[in-house]
Amino acid sequence: MTNFQELGLSDTILTALKSKGFTAPTPIQALTIPRLLSGSRDIVGRARTGTGKTAAFGLPVLEAAVEGERRVQSLILTPTRELAIQVAEEIDSLKGGKRIRVLPVYGGQAIHLQLKALRHGADVVVGTPGRIMDHLERGSLRIDHLSYFILDEADEMCNMGFVDDVRSILASANEDRRTLMFSATMDRQVMAIASEFMHDFEVLSAEPETADVPLTRQVFHEMANSDRFEALCRVIDARPDFYGLVFVRTRADADKVAERLTLRGYPAEPIHGDLNQNRREQILNGFRARKATILVATDVAARGIDVPDLTHVVNFALPQDPQTFVHRTGRTGRAGKKGVAISLIAPSEFRKLMFIARSSGINIDKEPLPRIEDVIHSKKRKVAAELNAIFEKEGHDDYLAMAGDLLNDKPAEMVVAALLRHAFGEELVKSGYREIKTVGPMGQGRVDMVCALGRAHGMHPKRFVDFITSAAKIKSWSVQHVRVQGERTTFTVPAAEADMVIDRVNSREGSPLVSRAAQKRKPGRNYGGKGAKPGAKPAGKRPFKPRRKPAQGR
Incomplete structure (x- = not known):
């Protein structure tokens, strides 16, 4: 369907959509809205973050709401208060001239204000599980005449441990309601919730059955925490076409980073849950028009942002879980266009990033920060x-x-x-420009190493790392800056592990393959151990075959 008129929406709602500048439904909206308006089955909706899920359920909720009822007709549960505010504001902005009261109810807001609002009557309540349960226990909220019960961001609900709360809330709801669940993923836990809480349901997915070839290149830069902002500027400076999102943890961080970028002359704006809807729309419209090319965002505030042409996503701060990492970085590399996802980490965050990458099945490469010379060349x-x-x-x-x-x-x-x-x-x-000091994992210094095995011996970066980690019995993240050459490979390891790597690898292989690299390499200098010539080929090692099978799963 190419326009909202074909979905069966009323003139009042269509007018509201037009005033907001919405002309065509997104795939999840085109799938969901007609079924909710005309059918009776429960629905599990799957679509990527930022594809219009709120309107997909919000528009049918508004169509079903009866004016003047003075009772809660729809209840929407969200995992966070920021999302509750955002969803409530979005639905309220879509109601047009319809006299429907949309009320956000969440922890952290004065309870007496919510009690007063509920006494006056609310048609649609958007809330977090804890505060909804509080009102149910007080008797200030009744949900025994619901038309819709909606679970938004169901996968996040699972991750945050709200399943028991949802179960308790539903015990107070009427049996003949329609239950809707929306999620970015459909893992086993999400589908288990659907089976428990829903009756006859269908799954609607706006995602293709087969995954597209990844168009997002994943890299990370490592620096001292005190250099993090300088590193962000270096990343932006080196890419004149930079048009992207910078993710931070908190609303205060979003304001601070955006302000510092602005003072440096970058066209940046913050976006977070403290902004009212008008200001949020003003910022997003300016971003889409490229008046600002950098949005500094919190995870919750970014959920309603869908801009297909983003060139970059930067993790200024790592998220707490792999799923959020996937949501963030998936915002670039869309619609057949390539994108880059960059993570800025301090040494102490290296292991966390490796865990996220393994858990997400993402290949992420370490790259040095752009050099000052590169930045200047790019600007020139x-x-x-x-x-x-x-x-x-x-x-x-x-x-x-x-x-x-x-x-x-x-x-x-x-x-x-x-x-x-x-x-x-x-x-x-x-x-x-100020130089940014190179650091190693956990603040350790790193030692340059050389191994007398290279491409001529069948080595490539992954195989080399597997070989070293298997022979030296060290973690894969200890081996960095791998550069496979024709007759040898250079790499670095933490200073505390250098001697151990030399002893274990050489002992296992029975020949002096690995040694420390000299600070200044001069012609004739030995790199393959005592008596060896640079690039010497160990006997019987072409093509090279490790004695034991390299560690798998990397």
């Missing part, structure tokens, strides 16, 4: 492109006379250099 290319665009346009004739005067007094190169300095300050010179 952008400046040159912009100048060429100006050359091709008319409208700079007024400056020709002034240009002639300047060129009469000074050499052309000096005039242009002075103008660039005037326009860009320290932005295009190395002295305008």
